[in-house]
Amino acid sequence: MSEQTLTINGVSIDHRPGETILEAARRLDIDIPTLCHDDRIEPVAACRICLVEVEGSRLMQPSCHSKTQPDMVITTESQRVSRNRQFSLSLHMADTVSDRTIAEDANPNRLFELADIHGTAGLWPHVDSPRQGRPMDVNRFIHFREDRCIGCALCTRYCDEIEGVTAITLAHRGALTTISTADELSLTDTTCELCGGCIAVCPTGAMTEKAALAYGKPEKELEKIRTTCNFCGVGCQLDLNVDRDANRIVKVTPPPPGTTVNDGNLCVKGRFANDFIHHKDRLTEPLVRDADGVLRPTSWDEALDRVVEGLQGVVTRHGPHSLGFVSSSRCTGEENYLFQKMSRAAFGTHNVHQCAAT
Amino acid sequence: MTDRRREEVLIRIEHAGGLATGVSNDVHAETGVPEADVYGVATFYSLLKHPSEIRVCQGLSCHLAGSGEKIDAMSATDTPFLAAACLGRCDEAPASWDPQGENPLPEVHLTAASDELAINLAGVDSLSYEGLAAAQDNGADWVIGELEESGVTGRGGAGFPAHIKWRGVANQPVTERYVVLNADEGEPGTFKDREVILKRPHLVVEGLAIAAQALGANDIYCYVRGEFGAVRDTLEAAMEDATTAGALDTATTWHFVDGHGAYICGEETALLESLEGRRGMPRMKPPFPVEAGFRGAPTLIQNVETIATIPSILTRGGAWFRDLGRTEPGTKLYCVSGHVQRPGVYEAPMGISMAELIDMAGGVVGTLKAFSPGGASSGFLPASMINVALDFGSLQKVGSMLGSAGVVVLNDTVDMAEAALVQAVFFEDESCGQCAPCRIGTQLVRQAIERFRRGDSDALEHIAEIAPGMEQGSICGLGQAASLPLLSAMKYFPNEFESSVHT
CATH class of the missing domain: 3.10.20.600 (Ubiquitin-like (UB roll))
Structure with a gap:
């Protein structure tokens, strides 16, 4: 550990080269609000709500971006800092939807959550920004609501830095600054992989799920149920957002970054491929076909007996290597283990494959 | 090492005739820069987004000279045009500019020629390059010492002592270094750099050559305001003349880069972003350009006027230059x-x-x-x-x-609220949009003045909270200064802001 120290709110802490003020403050459990910051993404210090006082510096410094220096004296709680936070929140609210019910109609809205904690400098006249949306974007999954955008560019930076996709960009400048695709194309006509990461990082719900928006129930009224995605073997954790009253899964969100193996990320399948859950054609019970060729519901016992009977009949007639087993990429490692065990030990063949293996 | 193919993005969009459907994809194919990224860059710059429309200046000087009437007249006849921020032609107000025209500049009034002027616009521009010869004979320490003695400060607006920048670059351990000329003059009311290049281009070329020689830079980039077409040609021609005359070190590579219509690119780090083919959004400092500038390498960025003072400082001495000034050097x-x-x-x-x-x-x-x-x-x-x-x-x-x-x-015919509005419109138009205090604050300020002028006496009540927040919170000088026109007008002409009844 370094011998050098710095001071935050009068408390001394060791200096770690390369660390930002925000990171050092967290080690002391000091909370500094941010709107445009995500630990996974390079800081840009655009929202300016995280400004703190640094002794010897005329202007306050963005804690997300400023590196600590030995002997730095930092103040994160003062009238000046607090005034800037309130200024910042009033400012952003003047540029976005200021009615809380509407602002939280779908996704959570960090502006209001921070206003609950830090207060505002009052409600200022709405600026009626000329920012343009993308009304011609016909993709089925992601909707951009320009009236809620605060230009923090978390979505474009996520798309670029985390996904390496760069389907969206900051476009135009000044008051016209908006989030756009090249030539305002539909996301499905771009490099977009529909991972929905832009929705996850958006602090105001400007990027939102189309289907969930149409469903019409705010995320805060849904219950989150943590589960493991079963589309592949990675084991991404995801939260099913459930409307208990209707017993429906409304949407899927990733757990916060830094808490699970997928670090706040999901792919298109984990995030959006869930409409089969409530699909009318979904199989919800075992079916067997009788001699007349018609499927009828039955018990698991009968259904499994039929499977055993059929497979063993093939072995008897043609030998074990006439069988082949292909497991799904949706199986877990444990399930795949059992599957190959069944193939080799129970049926005596090495003809076993997993569809994600190639 | 930054991606050099990205540096071609702006010029390729320009050569494609500006932004149109499909251009982003073409430039993506040519450079490997993502298509959306190209589009984001193109839409930032007025001359790439609107490459052909005639610009009518709505800067303050042009406004005072009747640009409003000019705009009304063009609107009435359905002549396509863009109301533009300052065009740097305040001496011929009300100015307009045609991106596809010749746009000749009238002769401007200048101070009479005199040997006791550091730049001496009316003087004779010559190929003597005595300052460069002196720099070559005496070495970098002597050059920087003379600059320090002269007390010359940055003439682009910041007033930062030049010798500190020069020494800052000279002391870097990295040998890849750049000299960048900031000729992206755009501050409303300002048209001096334009005249320096037109009247004394050799002073600029010589100043740059001295900088490159003293700082060991192999490349000189001249970033010239896009609306100044002929000005750039003049500078390039002077460099070629000096090369032909054998006055320049042929090991130095000169690059002439056009701006593409964004005031903010006069801010030195935004200029660097633009040179690197990005949206002209100012960088966070530190690091400063002397340490990590163009392509992340040590870079000296200097305004045209500052560079043009260098030859006479070296030929006549730092002390001579210092003594020319009355209160400052x-x-x-x-x-x-x-x-x-x-x-x-x-x-x-x-x-x-x-x-x-x-x-x-x-x-x-x-x-x-x-x-x-x-x-x-x-x-x-x-x-x-x-x-x-x-x-x-x-x-x-x-x-x-x-x-x-x-x-x-x-x-005394000027309504100060109107004058403040003209400046507010300028800042709103030219904000890069990166940081919230500037992007949103400039809109709030402009709208407040408009509402006040429409008769809402309470329209300015929040300005006392908004203005200091913008000053404290904005990343660069644009947002920090953007509310000053209104604040100063309210301070010195309070009676004009008491009631919004305008007669």
Whole structure:
């Protein structure tokens, strides 16, 4: 550990080269609000709500971006800092939807959550920004609501830095600054992989799920149920957002970054491929076909007996290597283990494959 | 190592005739830069987004000269045009500019030639390059020592001592270094760099060659305002003449880069972003360009006027230059426009008073009411302050700034709320949009003035909270200064903001 120290709110802490003020403050459990910051993404210090006082510096410094220096004296709680936070929140609210019910109609809205904690400098006249949306974007999954955008560019930076996709960009400048695709194309006509990461990082719900928006129930009224995605073997954790009253899964969100193996990320399948859950054609019970060729519901016992009977009949007639087993990429490692065990030990063949293996 | 293919993005979009459907994809295919990224860059720059429309200047000087009527007349005849931020032609207000035309500039009023002027716009531009020869003979330490002795400070607006920048680059351990000429002059009321290049291009070329020689830079980048077409050609021709004459070190590579219509690219780190093919959004500092500038390498960025002082500082001595000034070192180019008899570029001792400068420009048209001493960012001062010394320190003391010394004179026919609105519109149009205080604050300020002028007496009540927040919170000088025109107008002309009843 370094011998050098710095001071935050009068408390001394060791200096770690390369660390930002925000990171050092967290080690002391000091909370500094941010709107445009995500630990996974390079800081840009655009929202300016995280400004703190640094002794010897005329202007306050963005804690997300400023590196600590030995002997730095930092103040994160003062009238000046607090005034800037309130200024910042009033400012952003003047540029976005200021009615809380509407602002939280779908996704959570960090502006209001921070206003609950830090207060505002009052409600200022709405600026009626000329920012343009993308009304011609016909993709089925992601909707951009320009009236809620605060230009923090978390979505474009996520798309670029985390996904390496760069389907969206900051476009135009000044008051016209908006989030756009090249030539305002539909996301499905771009490099977009529909991972929905832009929705996850958006602090105001400007990027939102189309289907969930149409469903019409705010995320805060849904219950989150943590589960493991079963589309592949990675084991991404995801939260099913459930409307208990209707017993429906409304949407899927990733757990916060830094808490699970997928670090706040999901792919298109984990995030959006869930409409089969409530699909009318979904199989919800075992079916067997009788001699007349018609499927009828039955018990698991009968259904499994039929499977055993059929497979063993093939072995008897043609030998074990006439069988082949292909497991799904949706199986877990444990399930795949059992599957190959069944193939080799129970049926005596090495003809076993997993569809994600190639 | 940054991606050099990205640096071609802007010029490729320009060569494609500006942004149109499919251009982003073509440039993506040519450079490997993502298509959306290309589109984001293209839409940032006015000359790439709207490559052909005639621009009608709505800067303050042009507004005073009737650009509003000009705009109304063009609207009435359905002539396609764009109301543009300052075009840098304040001396021919109300100005317009055709991206596809010749746009000749009229002869501008200048200070008479004299040997006791550091730049001497009316003097004879020569190929002597004695300053460069002296620099080659005496070495970098001597050059930087003379700069320190001269006390020359950055003439682009910041007033930062030049020798600190030069020494900062010279002391870097990295040998890849760059010299960048900031000729992206755009501050409303300012047209001096334009004239320096047109009248004394060899001073600029020589100054740059001295910098490259002293700092060991192999490449010189000249970033010239896009709307200044012929100005760039003049500079390039001077470089070629000097090369032909054998005055320049042929090991140095010269690059001439056009701006593409974004005021903010005059901010040095935004300029670097633009040179690297990105949206011109200012970088966070530190690191400063002397340490990590163009392509992440040590970079000296200097304004045209600053660079043009270097040859005479070396040939006549730092002490000579220092003694030219009255309150601060050197002479200074003051651009005078608005309600004066002879708008022009006047070189005078640093610290000349406003009263003297007005005399140089032939006096006020009408009765002096207010003046803006250093471009839009300097706000307004009242006629009663006519004896203020026009230098960096004195103006800062009165809450204004010398900036680029784009002096705009207002007579008593001017409505100060209207003047503040013109400046507010400028800042809103030219904000890069990166940080919230500037992007949203400039909109709030402009809308508040508009509402006030429409009769809402309470429209300005939040300004007392909004303005300091913008000043404290904005990343760069644009947002920090953007509310100053309104604040200073309210401070010095309070009776014009008491009631919104406009007669």
